[in-house]
Amino acid sequence: MRQEDFLIVRNLKKVFSVGSLLLKTNIYAVNNVSFEIDLTRPEIFTLAGESGSGKSTLARMLLGLIKPTFGEILYKGRDITKLSSQKDWYNFSKEVQPIFQNPFETFNPLVKVETYLYDTALNYKVVSSLNSHDYIEEILITVGLTLEEIKNRYPHEFSGGQLQRLSIARALITRPTLLIADEPVSMIDASLRMSIVNLFKELKEKFNVTVIYITHDLATAYYISDRIAIMLRGNIVELGPVERVLLNPLHPYTKLLKSSIPEPTAELSWDEEVKLTVLEEKEFGLGGCKFAYRCTEASDICFEREPIESFVDERIVKCHMYSSHKFI
Numbered sequence: 001m002r003q004e005d006f007l008i009v010r011n012l013k014k015v016f017s018v019g020s021l022l023l024k025t026n027i028y029a030v031n032n033v034s035f036e037i038d039l040t041r042p043e044i045f046t047l048a049g050e051s052g053s054g055k056s057t058l059a060r061m062l063l064g065l066i067k068p069t070f071g072e073i074l075y076k077g078r079d080i081t082k083l084s085s086q087k088d089w090y091n092f093s094k095e096v097q098p099i100f101q102n103p104f105e106t107f108n109p110l111v112k113v114e115t116y117l118y119d120t121a122l123n124y125k126v127v128s129s130l131n132s133h134d135y136i137e138e139i140l141i142t143v144g145l146t147l148e149e150i151k152n153r154y155p156h157e158f159s160g161g162q163l164q165r166l167s168i169a170r171a172l173i174t175r176p177t178l179l180i181a182d183e184p185v186s187m188i189d190a191s192l193r194m195s196i197v198n199l200f201k202e203l204k205e206k207f208n209v210t211v212i213y214i215t216h217d218l219a220t221a222y223y224i225s226d227r228i229a230i231m232l233r234g235n236i237v238e239l240g241p242v243e244r245v246l247l248n249p250l251h252p253y254t255k256l257l258k259s260s261i262p263e264p265t266a267e268l269s270w271d272e273e274v275k276l277t278v279l280e281e282k283e284f285g286l287g288g289c290k291f292a293y294r295c296t297e298a299s300d301i302c303f304e305r306e307p308i309e310s311f312v313d314e315r316i317v318k319c320h321m322y323s324s325h326k327f328i
């Protein structure tokens with residue numbers, strides 16, 4: 001295995017201290033997460049789980065927006081948690097581009113959207129100013145738009161779906177290897193969601209872009225993913241090919257998710273004091289399997305000891321029921 005071809009996440013942890021001064025609780029928003037993505041074989045790798053499972057925290061660490069408490073993120077052999085120079089960040093951000101949930105927050109309401117596209121192309125030196133027009137037109141066509149349609153228009157003059165296409169176009173301008181899309185369709189009109197989701201599939205197939213797709217929606221995840229990782233209270237509890245995991249789930253939590261697809265909570269501002277729900281507090285505080293309180297198959301050990309990862313039926317599963325399988 002050539003490290004230069006991979007994104008390798010090893011034992012990643014992010015601990016937040018929440019609560020008031022007197023009553024502080026440490027929550028492991030991401031807890032010992034490990035996985036690998038071969039960037040030479042583009043895929044859609046989905047992180048799925050209910051609200052508060054740690055998906056966005058993991059995404060923010062992968063983008064270098066927040067520092068892990070512990071662990072490594074090796075992108076093409078370099079640990080991004082240790083990048084320091086502006087040049088390193090410039091090169092990294094050229095290859096790894098984010099797509100956020102709310103496209104209206106991606107664009108400044110007072111700036112015409114085409115300005116973003118030209119500025120990104122010129123700042124990242126992907127094209128000379130002479131050729132930028134043709135280049136941007138080409139990228140816009142990829143996402144189903146044209147320069148003519150967007151010319152002289154401000155963000156509020158577009159629908160959410162169109163603006164999300166534009167934020168995907170902006171991300172594509174640097175010819176990235178990896179897109180990290182955090183709930184990219186959850187704020188889009190339901191009738192337009194599939195067309196955006198399909199776009200990710202097309203980008204993978206036609207442009208060799210790997211996509212980390214973050215969602216609570218198992219239906220779109222099933223439709224576009226190659227592999228899926230199911231997250232629960234900071235842990236990946238099942239990871240493998242999407243057909244295996246979703247058609248024949250092994251972890252009791254994946255089974256529950258399949259039967260009750262949860263909605264994400266309203267957006268939270270992290271500048272304010274974070275309040276955990278009773279269930280979150282109980283589950284984050286549990287020393288054993290975080291799902292034990294809700295699991296119909298739980299036994300004593302599930303409340304006492306954290307399960308280890310086992311390799312079963314082409315996937316990794318973190319559940320005591322499978323711990324007699326080959327350990328990894």
Ligand SMILES: Nc1ncnc2c1ncn2[C@@H]1O[C@H](COP(=O)(O)OP(=O)(O)OP(=O)(O)O)[C@@H](O)[C@H]1O
Pocket residue numbers: 016017018027029049050051052053054055056057058216264265270274276280
């Ligand atoms: N900056 C922060 N300070 C304190 N707690 C945080 C912070 N960011 C996230 N958390 C907590 O970490 C846990 C995981 O949150 P995260 O947003 O990563 O989950 P998620 O799966 O993306 O959920 P959602 O779909 O609701 O965004 C939650 O309990 C959340 O309250």
